[in-house]
Amino acid sequence: MTTETAAGGAPDAEAAPARPADAPPVLCARDVDVVRDGNPILEGLSLTVRAGEHWALLGANGAGKSTLLGLLGALTHPSRGTVDVLGHRLGRVDLRSLRTYVGHVDPRHALRSPLKVRDVVLTGLTNSIERVPRRHPTAEQSARADHLIGLLGLAHRREAAWPTLSQGERGRALIARALMPRPRLLLLDEPATGLDVAGREQLIERIDTLQQSHPELASVLVTHHLEELPPGTTHAMLLRGGRRLAAGPVGETLTGELVSACFGHPVRLFRDEGRWSVRTGRTAAAQRPG
Numbered sequence: 001m002t003t004e005t006a007a008g009g010a011p012d013a014e015a016a017p018a019r020p021a022d023a024p025p026v027l028c029a030r031d032v033d034v035v036r037d038g039n040p041i042l043e044g045l046s047l048t049v050r051a052g053e054h055w056a057l058l059g060a061n062g063a064g065k066s067t068l069l070g071l072l073g074a075l076t077h078p079s080r081g082t083v084d085v086l087g088h089r090l091g092r093v094d095l096r097s098l099r100t101y102v103g104h105v106d107p108r109h110a111l112r113s114p115l116k117v118r119d120v121v122l123t124g125l126t127n128s129i130e131r132v133p134r135r136h137p138t139a140e141q142s143a144r145a146d147h148l149i150g151l152l153g154l155a156h157r158r159e160a161a162w163p164t165l166s167q168g169e170r171g172r173a174l175i176a177r178a179l180m181p182r183p184r185l186l187l188l189d190e191p192a193t194g195l196d197v198a199g200r201e202q203l204i205e206r207i208d209t210l211q212q213s214h215p216e217l218a219s220v221l222v223t224h225h226l227e228e229l230p231p232g233t234t235h236a237m238l239l240r241g242g243r244r245l246a247a248g249p250v251g252e253t254l255t256g257e258l259v260s261a262c263f264g265h266p267v268r269l270f271r272d273e274g275r276w277s278v279r280t281g282r283t284a285a286a287q288r289p290g
């Protein structure tokens with residue numbers, strides 16, 4: 001059954017079960033500003049992500065989503081405020097060591113050589129694009145790579161060369177790669193961009209399986225499209241102009257009113273079997289019976 005999500009903040013009956021509020025924070029950003037070339041990109045942002053939570057980061061083009069993801073992934077420092085990843089403060093520890101705890105899936109992965117899927121997944125151990133010469137995986141690491149390839153639905157493509165993969169297969173291979181070092185946090189930057197319907201649905205299905213098989217893993221997924229959110233999404237942050245418009249459990253944040261304000265366009269939200277869909281306010285009103 002499709003239901004319109006609550007406009008005023010009532011919990012959504014289909015929302016994923018809430019995690020205990022005292023689960024340990026995987027990351028904690030407090031009052032963060034990012035300034036680039038004198039321009040404020042993020043202003044006064046705070047966010048706490050706990051083990052087992054799956055956050056959606058939503059906002060229009062230029063809202064600051066990728067910049068925030070770069071901070072959470074220990075790729076950059078804030079200009080003001082603090083970011084703690086698993087209790088380690090950015091600026092006080094080596095960023096490379098922090099990245100071991102964070103799996104960052106970027107669809108713009110710049111691999112040029114024809115590595116096989118299995119070898120691409122194994123580069124997650126060295127956090128490198130290409131294979132590191134003279135580094136050979138252990139039997140346990142190879143077995144883990146095969147396990148993750150199966151989990152992401154790519155067992156039949158294990159020996160395929162990277163350039164022959166479809167975009168959807170590449171996206172799933174990159175998630176398997178990001179999981180190799182057993183991260184506590186998975187960051188997904190617009191993972192469904194450019195996928196056809198089948199590719200998108202396969203991706204969402206695999207993310208769903210992953211969330212169920214790794215209950216302690218936390219994730220933050222950036223997207224412009226609510227249709228791309230996995231049903232296990234527990235929380236959402238809405239960004240507008242580098243500021244936090246709303247953040248919290250999906251039942252409170254993914255409402256027509258807040259999403260309309262986030263994108264600057266009137267929309268209505270519907271939820272069916274855990275998945276969201278959006279229609280512009282006017283169209284949805286015209287289709288209402290009676």
Ligand SMILES: Nc1ncnc2c1ncn2[C@@H]1O[C@H](COP(=O)(O)OP(=O)(O)OP(=O)(O)O)[C@@H](O)[C@H]1O
Nearest residue numbers: 036037039041059060061062063064065066067068
């Ligand atoms: N190094 C930089 N110098 C100046 N401005 C920057 C820099 N990096 C990003 N910006 C600006 O900051 C704003 C936020 O960029 P960001 O890429 O984080 O947004 P986004 O929400 O991910 O956008 P999109 O949805 O289009 O990918 C944009 O206006 C962008 O032009």
